[in-house]
Amino acid sequence: MNIVYAMMPELGQLALIMALIAAVFQVIIPTIGLYRRQGWLMAYARPLASGQAIFLLISWLALTISFVIDDFSVAYVANNSNTALPTAYKISAVWGAHEGSLLLWVAMLGCWGMAVAWFSKTLPLDMVARVLAIMGLVSIGFILFTVETSNPFERNLPSQPLDGKDLNPLLQDFGLIVHPPTLYMGYVGLSVVFAFALAALLGGRLDAAWARWSRPWTTAAWVFLTIGIALGSWWAYYELGWGGWWFWDPVENASLMPWLVATALMHSLAVTEKRGLFKSWTVLLAIFAFSLSLLGTFLVRSGVLTSVHAFASDPERGLFLLILLGITVGGSLLLYALRAPQVNSVGRYDWISRETGLLINNLFLIVATLAVLLGTLYPLVIDFFGMGKISVGPAWFNLMFVPLTLALALVMASGTIARWKSDSLNRIWQEQQWAWWAAVVFAIVMPLLLSGPWHWQVMLGLGVSIWLALAMFLDVWRKARGQWRKIPSLGLSYHGMVLAHLGMAITIVGVTMVSHYSIEKSVRMAPGDSAYLGDYRFEFSRAGQIDGPNFVSQAAQFDVYKGERLISQLLTEKRQYTVSGSIMTEAAIDVSLWRDLYVSMGEPLPNGAWGMRIQVKPFMRWVWLGAIFMSIGGVLAMLDKRYRRQKKIPSRVLGANA
Amino acid sequence: MHPKRKQRLSLILFMVVGVSIAVGLLMYSLSQNINLFYTPTQIADGEVPIGQTIRAGGLVVAGSVEREEHGLGVTFKVTDGFAEVPIYFDGILPDLFREGQGIVALVRMNEAGLLVASEVLAKHDEVYMPPEVQDALDQAHSRGKEALYEARY
Numbered sequence: 001m002n003i004v005y006a007m008m009p010e011l012g013q014l015a016l017i018m019a020l021i022a023a024v025f026q027v028i029i030p031t032i033g034l035y036r037r038q039g040w041l042m043a044y045a046r047p048l049a050s051g052q053a054i055f056l057l058i059s060w061l062a063l064t065i066s067f068v069i070d071d072f073s074v075a076y077v078a079n080n081s082n083t084a085l086p087t088a089y090k091i092s093a094v095w096g097a098h099e100g101s102l103l104l105w106v107a108m109l110g111c112w113g114m115a116v117a118w119f120s121k122t123l124p125l126d127m128v129a130r131v132l133a134i135m136g137l138v139s140i141g142f143i144l145f146t147v148e149t150s151n152p153f154e155r156n157l158p159s160q161p162l163d164g165k166d167l168n169p170l171l172q173d174f175g176l177i178v179h180p181p182t183l184y185m186g187y188v189g190l191s192v193v194f195a196f197a198l199a200a201l202l203g204g205r206l207d208a209a210w211a212r213w214s215r216p217w218t219t220a221a222w223v224f225l226t227i228g229i230a231l232g233s234w235w236a237y238y239e240l241g242w243g244g245w246w247f248w249d250p251v252e253n254a255s256l257m258p259w260l261v262a263t264a265l266m267h268s269l270a271v272t273e274k275r276g277l278f279k280s281w282t283v284l285l286a287i288f289a290f291s292l293s294l295l296g297t298f299l300v301r302s303g304v305l306t307s308v309h310a311f312a313s314d315p316e317r318g319l320f321l322l323i324l325l326g327i328t329v330g331g332s333l334l335l336y337a338l339r340a341p342q343v344n345s346v347g348r349y350d351w352i353s354r355e356t357g358l359l360i361n362n363l364f365l366i367v368a369t370l371a372v373l374l375g376t377l378y379p380l381v382i383d384f385f386g387m388g389k390i391s392v393g394p395a396w397f398n399l400m401f402v403p404l405t406l407a408l409a410l411v412m413a414s415g416t417i418a419r420w421k422s423d424s425l426n427r428i429w430q431e432q433q434w435a436w437w438a439a440v441v442f443a444i445v446m447p448l449l450l451s452g453p454w455h456w457q458v459m460l461g462l463g464v465s466i467w468l469a470l471a472m473f474l475d476v477w478r479k480a481r482g483q484w485r486k487i488p489s490l491g492l493s494y495h496g497m498v499l500a501h502l503g504m505a506i507t508i509v510g511v512t513m514v515s516h517y518s519i520e521k522s523v524r525m526a527p528g529d530s531a532y533l534g535d536y537r538f539e540f541s542r543a544g545q546i547d548g549p550n551f552v553s554q555a556a557q558f559d560v561y562k563g564e565r566l567i568s569q570l571l572t573e574k575r576q577y578t579v580s581g582s583i584m585t586e587a588a589i590d591v592s593l594w595r596d597l598y599v600s601m602g603e604p605l606p607n608g609a610w611g612m613r614i615q616v617k618p619f620m621r622w623v624w625l626g627a628i629f630m631s632i633g634g635v636l637a638m639l640d641k642r643y644r645r646q647k648k649i650p651s652r653v654l655g656a657n658a
Numbered sequence: 659m660h661p662k663r664k665q666r667l668s669l670i671l672f673m674v675v676g677v678s679i680a681v682g683l684l685m686y687s688l689s690q691n692i693n694l695f696y697t698p699t700q701i702a703d704g705e706v707p708i709g710q711t712i713r714a715g716g717l718v719v720a721g722s723v724e725r726e727e728h729g730l731g732v733t734f735k736v737t738d739g740f741a742e743v744p745i746y747f748d749g750i751l752p753d754l755f756r757e758g759q760g761i762v763a764l765v766r767m768n769e770a771g772l773l774v775a776s777e778v779l780a781k782h783d784e785v786y787m788p789p790e791v792q793d794a795l796d797q798a799h800s801r802g803k804e805a806l807y808e809a810r811y
Contacts, residue, residue, distance in 0.1 A: 374684055389695035389790045396691035522749045524730055583753040602750030611730050611750045
């Protein structure tokens with residue numbers, strides 16, 4: 001092996017420590033600058049943030065190289081890779097387990113810091129210095145955590161294994177290449193908003209400008225979270241082999257909670273920017289959003305959970321993370337308690353106004369977050385006090401979450417068209433009554449037309465979504481004064497808002513339909529057998545064996561007929577990975593906008609038969625399609641030109657109180 | 659008291675009362691929706707109420723997995739090293755289900771006293787042991803049945 005490559009782990013380790021040092025300086029120098037009111041010291045924040053990010057990227061690259069060249073003298077590589085592993089998976093194996101995923105976490109934190117350093121030209125220097133110093137503090141905590149408890153560069157000396165133990169087969173998949181980094185980008189991105197909020201508290205600058213700076217960053221983190229959560233759901237759906245797409249698993253909840261709070265935050269920021277209201281509330285939300293992403297990291301990485309995501313892990317890490325979480329939450333809330341009373345929101349609003357609409361939005365989202373938090377932590381608390389081992393089932397989460405979501409969507413349609421400050425129900429009703437009547441008719445008629453039993457939940461779910469969608473279209477049409485050519489000029493953030501809310505409607509349709517009209521069957525089948533499900537006939541036409549690069553699989557081919565017509569051929573596999581011996585199911589899915597056909601293999605049974613799980617899932621794609629709409633909406637809103645407007649900012653650097 | 663302060667105070671009181679009611683309701687409905695975990699020993703001792711969904715788990719006893727001739731019905735035993743209890747499941751077992759592996763199942767005891775599983779969970783990671791199962795093993799262990807436990811594993 002080339003000597004340069006062989007030194008990669010040491011280089012990575014060194015770069016990680018350099019990043020730590022850069023982070024320490026990123027905290028100290030700007031802080032001294034703020035204290036002495038010396039701009040040239042504050043100006044160090046930007047290059048130091050970039051430096052920290054570059055060192056972290058080098059460190060991450062070094063680990064990646066060790067993976068690609070199969071350097072099994074590195075314990076982490078030996079445990080999570082293998083010579084037979086395809087190169088793409090070697091690269092993604094970097095974040096396949098605890099140590100590497102933490103390295104990715106800190107690397108992303110560094111990159112967000114660098115992004116702030118680059119895209120903050122219009123920000124006053126003292127604000128930049130504060131924001132980056134706070135982000136530096138977070139970095140210090142997590143780089144220390146990585147170096148102390150989870151060093152991915154540790155060597156396996158003197159006895160190095162000849163080959164690695166291979167990557168967990170569940171993670172050898174495209175979904176797992178992209179899901180963790182996207183989700184992490186979201187989690188970590190919330191640190192920017194958190195840093196902005198604390199910096200504004202410290203500097204006594206909770207004003208419209210602060211809100212305007214925070215908005216695109218919040219939206220960016222939110223977009224990553226949205227995509228990350230959707231990818232996770234999609235991955236679980238096709239990879240875990242039984243067609244579930246949301247489990248109310250504690251780890252999923254851990255990602256949903258920051259998403260809910262970030263959603264609330266985006267809306268509350270709108271009020272703070274436009275009307276100068278809800279300031280302290282917005283700051284509190286920013287603190288909660290980031291605290292919940294830290295809580296998520298703690299829950300996933302400390303091994304306190306029983307979940308499909310839980311891997312064997314070690315309690316020392318849990319303790320360290322808990323302390324980090326405690327310092328972050330405690331410190332920021334303390335600062336909040338000291339500073340928030342001095343913040344006064346000016347302005348009034350009536351009961352019927354957009355402010356009230358957004359307040360209701362926040363209320364629902366926070367109650368939903370509380371419900372999820374309670375359901376997630378309750379078993380842990382009960383266990384901690386030795387009161388037994390319990391789990392909270394999906395039934396409870398659905399009971400809490402579904403009505404809240406529907407209520408939220410119901411209010412959403414009117415809230416978006418309500419005017420700031422003061423409006424009248426009469427005016428809103430005048431504008432929206434057609435959408436309302438159309439939705440009522442649709443809600444009554446549509447479920448009767450669908451094949452399958454009538455459910456009042458379907459009526460509600462479809463009714464609410466169509467109401468929301470129609471109200472949005474109606475509003476676009478009205479704003480464009482009934483002229484097509486005027487629609488593009490309504491502004492990116494308006495289009496973003498409309499798309500994101502349509503996304504919500506689409507997801508609700510998907511969830512409603514797939515929850516109530518999915519049909520499934522587990523059957524014993526031998527080649528030649530057919531199973532009937534809904535309008536479809538699934539024929540197990542052929543069985544065979546496939547040799548993959550690092551696995552051998554038993555495969556089953558299905559011909560799916562609708563009536564006499566062959567509509568799809570599906571190939572499902574049962575893989576055995578050679579190195580680890582683990583067994584994995586590869587589901588076969590025929591995808592369309594209106595339904596998914598899903599076949600997965602269970603266990604082999606005597607006489608060449610298999611246990612087969614066959615499912616027809618209507619509108620499955622809509623669940624994720626909605627998330628795509630929401631993300632595109634978020635991106636459009638972020639790109640709105642008012643966030644890029646160059647504004648003359650008076651240099652208040654010297655006047656700022658540290 | 660200053661009227662503005664008075665207004666603020668009543669708003670805060672209102673919020674505190676509202677939040678308490680909300681949390682109370684949440685907790686109440688939560689207590690109705692939890693699934694308790696029972697160890698094989700507790701199940702063998704007859705502590706499981708009939709008809710209620712609980713979680714049960716342990717190590718799958720070697721050689722205890724028996725399939726029905728037709729269909730997908732399967733019976734297996736789980737143990738904590740002290741007691742063994744059979745569980746019946748009609749469906750597809752997860753990939754990581756195998757003898758000696760720690761599993762957790764969502765079960766309900768029927769009238770005949772048989773545990774019928776609606777869901778069987780085995781985790782991602784072969785070295786991973788569900789905490790409940792680990793706990794059950796430890797409890798059984800500390801009941802002074804080490805000899806029995808070690809003879810079996």
